[in-house]
Amino acid sequence: MHTLEAVHQALANYMEPPRMQLLAVSTAAGLGGLLVFYLVHRRRVKTIPVGDGWWGAGARPLSEDERIHTFVVETSEREIEDLYKRIDQTRYSQPLEDSRFHYGFNSTYLRKVVSYWRNQFDWKKQVKVLNRYQHFKTKIEGLDVHFVHVRPSRLPEECSARPLMLIHGWPGSFYEFYKILPLLTQPQDGLVFEVICPSIPGYGFSEAPHKQGFNSMDAARIFLKLMERLGFTEFYLQGGDWGSLITTNMAQMKPQLVKGLHLNMFPVTKGGMGMLVSLLVGPYLPFLVGFTREDVRRLFPYFEKNVYEMLRESGYLHIQATKPDTAGCGLNDSPVGLAAYLVEKFSTWTDFENRDLADGGLERKFSLDDLLTNVMIYWTTASIVSSMRFYKENMKENIQKRIDARVGVYVPTGLAAFPHEMLHCPLPWARWKYKNIVSYNYMARGGHFAAFEEPQLLADDIRQFTKKVEKLQ
Numbered sequence: 001m002h003t004l005e006a007v008h009q010a011l012a013n014y015m016e017p018p019r020m021q022l023l024a025v026s027t028a029a030g031l032g033g034l035l036v037f038y039l040v041h042r043r044r045v046k047t048i049p050v051g052d053g054w055w056g057a058g059a060r061p062l063s064e065d066e067r068i069h070t071f072v073v074e075t076s077e078r079e080i081e082d083l084y085k086r087i088d089q090t091r092y093s094q095p096l097e098d099s100r101f102h103y104g105f106n107s108t109y110l111r112k113v114v115s116y117w118r119n120q121f122d123w124k125k126q127v128k129v130l131n132r133y134q135h136f137k138t139k140i141e142g143l144d145v146h147f148v149h150v151r152p153s154r155l156p157e158e159c160s161a162r163p164l165m166l167i168h169g170w171p172g173s174f175y176e177f178y179k180i181l182p183l184l185t186q187p188q189d190g191l192v193f194e195v196i197c198p199s200i201p202g203y204g205f206s207e208a209p210h211k212q213g214f215n216s217m218d219a220a221r222i223f224l225k226l227m228e229r230l231g232f233t234e235f236y237l238q239g240g241d242w243g244s245l246i247t248t249n250m251a252q253m254k255p256q257l258v259k260g261l262h263l264n265m266f267p268v269t270k271g272g273m274g275m276l277v278s279l280l281v282g283p284y285l286p287f288l289v290g291f292t293r294e295d296v297r298r299l300f301p302y303f304e305k306n307v308y309e310m311l312r313e314s315g316y317l318h319i320q321a322t323k324p325d326t327a328g329c330g331l332n333d334s335p336v337g338l339a340a341y342l343v344e345k346f347s348t349w350t351d352f353e354n355r356d357l358a359d360g361g362l363e364r365k366f367s368l369d370d371l372l373t374n375v376m377i378y379w380t381t382a383s384i385v386s387s388m389r390f391y392k393e394n395m396k397e398n399i400q401k402r403i404d405a406r407v408g409v410y411v412p413t414g415l416a417a418f419p420h421e422m423l424h425c426p427l428p429w430a431r432w433k434y435k436n437i438v439s440y441n442y443m444a445r446g447g448h449f450a451a452f453e454e455p456q457l458l459a460d461d462i463r464q465f466t467k468k469v470e471k472l473q
Contacts, residue, residue: 046407048252053218055201055209056142064139066229071135071146071205075127079380083335087118090336101347101360105340109359113343114336116368126373133181135205138229140222146205147198147226148174152185159187161194162259162466163232165223166451168197169241169265170387171342173204173377175370176452183459191463191470196230198223200242200390204377208386215393216242217404220249224257233257236469238462240265240450242390248433249404251411260469261434262414262462264450267423268433270400275429290428294442298417298424306423309352313422316345320391328385338384339375346371349448351420365453412472414439414465416458420447438472439465 054060095107137144152161164184166177174197184193199206200219209218223246227235236259239247244265251258278289283300286292291299299305319327331338347360354361362371378384399405413434417424419442427440441461446454 046410047255048217048249048403048407050221050224050253051217053141053214053221055211055214055218057210060142064142066139068136068138068229071137073127073130073135073205075123075380080123083123083379084118086333086335087114090114090334100358101344101355105344105347106358106360110336110340112359113339113362113368113372117335117339117372121369121372123376126369126376129178129373130175132178137205138226140225140229141218143201143209143222144207145198145201145222145226146174147196148177148181149230150181150185150195150197152187152192152194154187155192156187156190159190159192161185161192163196163227163230163235164193164462165196165198165227165235165237165247167223167237167239167243167246168200168203169239169243170203170390171345171374171378172241172449172452173374174199175374175377176449180451180455180459183455184462188463189467191466193236193462193466196227198226200246200387202386202390203383204381208383208389213393213396214390216245217249217253217402219246220253224250224254227257234259236260236262236462236466238262238264241448245394248409251409251413252404252407255409255411258411259473260412260414260438260466261409262416262465264416264418264458265421265423265448266415266425266430266434268425268429270405270432274432278426278428291426292442295424295426298419299426310422313348313352316341317391320388321395322392324388324392325385328388331384332382335375335379338379339372341384342375342378343371346449346452349422350453351447370452408435409433410435412436412438412469414441414461414468416441416443416450416461418443418446418448418450418454420445422448438468 092107092111096103100106133148133150135146135148137146139145155161166180168174168176177195177197181195181197184195186192201214201222202208219242234257237247237250238261239245240263244263247261247263251261278291279302281289282291283296286296331341343362344360346366347354347362350365351361354364362368378387413436415425415427415430415434415437417440427437430440431437439461441464443450443454443457443461446457450458
């Protein structure tokens with residue numbers, strides 16, 4: 001018995017080292033495989049689901065007409081007469097003494113704007129301006145989607161036009177881009193763009209969704225379908241306000257189609273401890289958190305320049321994100337009420353200091369013709385309520401917990417930081433969301449409505465960004 005035990009023990013001693021070596025090798029191989037999997041997974045570009053939807057009235061049909069139709073903006077004597085009748089019946093309130101624009105649109109100056117609207121503004125002439133470029137409509141997910149499509153008038157030899165989609169926000173429209181369109185579609189240094197400007201569904205000439213739930217990701221999917229329907233396999237995107245979120249979602253859904261993403265608004269607030277450290281250290285040792293002097297100047301004191309100002313300016317957001325139809329009833333019925341509600345944003349969002357002026361500084365950056373043309377797009381299409389609902393649909397849940405808030409953006413990105421944008425986002429913060437920033441520029445002047453206010457500055461920044469991207473590829 002002892003002899004057999006001795007033999008067994010000898011065999012066990014003989015076999016143990018190989019077993020241990022095999023186990024060690026297996027373990028190492030397993031850990032190595034996990035490491036490789038982690039590295040590959042980490043580098044893989046994450047996307048958000050594209051999904052699908054149906055926003056037309058009633059049930060989805062078996063097929064949808066995908067033809068693209070020309071569209072012409074029109075007006076009529078009846079439409080203008082109804083406008084004048086409503087304007088003539090307006091009841092004005094008296095402003096408080098020396099209130100300027102601190103309480104909203106000063107009604108003394110409002111009388112001047114409305115007088116111009118009633119007696120000098122020529123809507124028929126502005127309709128011709130709108131029709132300067134070609135308009136189209138096409139059915140996507142049950143909605144008539146409107147867009148302006150501008151091709152270069154000429155192409156230099158060996159130069160192809162880069163497709164570029166520009167997306168507006170609220171309270172703007174496709175008309176915001178009319179000043180920048182000729183700048184982008186004229187060749188310069190061998191670079192020229194073919195531009196597509198859609199109207200967000202529920203805004204202007206794009207049909208409003210008939211069902212609940214239409215948010216920025218649905219708009220992104222529809223605009224991706226639009227670009228593919230137009231035959232583009234790769235293209236550039238540009239946006240501010242809602243356009244910023246929609247274009248970001250487009251890049252998250254199908255990054256293989258997006259050559260570059262350019263934004264003039266890019267608030268990134270989900271920074272956790274990183275943001276807290278930045279706010280504590282930034283004013284005193286900005287270089288430790290990657291801030292520049294310009295970041296410090298724009299950010300601090302943080303609560304006064306950012307948090308407090310946003311509280312003062314975001315009342316509209318709370319209304320539209322909760323009960324848009326209630327406030328919208330009055331705006332949809334009164335052209336003067338609509339004008340005051342919309343145009344006031346072009347004062348304060350251009351520069352907060354405009355609140356100190358009796359006329360809101362509106363005619364410093366804009367003409368009354370431009371401002372009232374934008375108002376008329378909302379008025380004649382009765383789209384103010386549906387445009388306001390976009391806030392409700394995007395904020396039904398915590399927007400920071402949506403899937404698009406948890407996924408980075410990996411396409412080449414260019415950021416134009418305008419000094420009077422409502423929230424300043426330094427480059428270190430932007431990198432938490434946008435993982436491939438190839439261009440970040442502090443713009444010399446301008447606010448929220450970049451294309452409307454400073455078309456040349458924005459066009460130049462889009463061009464320099466595109467050149468950088470083209471060199472990378």
